[in-house]
Amino acid sequence: MADPVDEYAAIADIYDAWCLEVVEDIPHYLGMAQGSEAPIVELAAGTGRIAIPLAEAGYDVIAVDPSDAMRERLRLNAAEAGVLERVEVRTGDLLAPGVEGAYDRVLIPFRSLLHLPDDAARLAAFGAARDLLAEHGFLAFDVFSPTPEDIDATQGQWYHRDSGAKERADWHRADGTTRIEVEMRGRTTTLILHPVPAEHWLRLVEEAGFEVITAWGDFAGGPVREDGTGDLVVIAQRR
Numbered sequence: 001m002a003d004p005v006d007e008y009a010a011i012a013d014i015y016d017a018w019c020l021e022v023v024e025d026i027p028h029y030l031g032m033a034q035g036s037e038a039p040i041v042e043l044a045a046g047t048g049r050i051a052i053p054l055a056e057a058g059y060d061v062i063a064v065d066p067s068d069a070m071r072e073r074l075r076l077n078a079a080e081a082g083v084l085e086r087v088e089v090r091t092g093d094l095l096a097p098g099v100e101g102a103y104d105r106v107l108i109p110f111r112s113l114l115h116l117p118d119d120a121a122r123l124a125a126f127g128a129a130r131d132l133l134a135e136h137g138f139l140a141f142d143v144f145s146p147t148p149e150d151i152d153a154t155q156g157q158w159y160h161r162d163s164g165a166k167e168r169a170d171w172h173r174a175d176g177t178t179r180i181e182v183e184m185r186g187r188t189t190t191l192i193l194h195p196v197p198a199e200h201w202l203r204l205v206e207e208a209g210f211e212v213i214t215a216w217g218d219f220a221g222g223p224v225r226e227d228g229t230g231d232l233v234v235i236a237q238r239r
């Protein structure tokens with residue numbers, strides 16, 4: 001199996017430029033933080049795309065990521081934004097975050113759960129998130145599964161983003177994975193993702209001891225597609 005940590009090491013220094021256009025989730029996760037009395041825990045925090053706006057809004061954040069290169073970039077970004085003292089950067093992964101305590105919010109933004117290869121890993125990750133939450137605390141995450149339209153329009157084709165990145169997706173491989181190749185400023189990587197339909201995620205998160213409070217098909221609160229593909233934005237409460 002490809003190692004997501006290595007996959008990100010290759011692109012840590014272009015990740016922010018690559019994701020420059022991805023902003024629609026930031027208000028959602030800022031809204032999720034409201035009312036929390038404890039630090040916000042972000043798992044798979046990457047370079048701080050969400051953690052830093054949270055810190056800028058005045059929240060203390062525990063930002064966990066397994067990739068040395070991504071955490072190093074997160075520290076640099078937080079220092080540059082003047083919020084390093086509000087962001088505690090930790091080494092850990094979704095299955096073993098390496099954080100103790102009971103928090104009010106655990107966030108897993110931007111499809112990071114798609115790095116997990118199977119239901120055992122998905123359930124273990126939801127279990128680890130649950131262990132970090134106080135009773136009635138909230139888990140918020142988003143995931144994605146390619147729509148038939150995505151597949152028809154872009155399968156196997158190089159796509160040029162405004163950021164200057166080139167991407168090519170093989171959405172449905174024989175083993176059920178999606179393979180995304182990224183090229184930007186001389187950096188290249190291949191991400192192997194494991195999408196499953198919306199109802200599958202919802203069943204697993206309930207099985208892990210959560211009640212699903214909202215399940216949207218986008219960050220504006222639109223419906224989940226009937227075929228279970230597309231975006232899935234979930235807020236779940238620890239039972």
Ligand SMILES: C[S@@+](CC[C@H](N)C(=O)[O-])C[C@H]1O[C@@H](n2cnc3c(N)ncnc32)[C@H](O)[C@@H]1O
Pocket residue numbers: 004005008019043044045046047048049050065066067070092093094095108109110111112115116
């Ligand atoms: C798509 S990025 C998301 C980063 C950030 N949350 C954001 O919204 O920009 C995925 C992140 O997941 C991390 N990652 C990959 N596999 C992981 C795992 N098993 N556990 C935790 N993080 C993982 C990578 O290092 C990377 O930083």
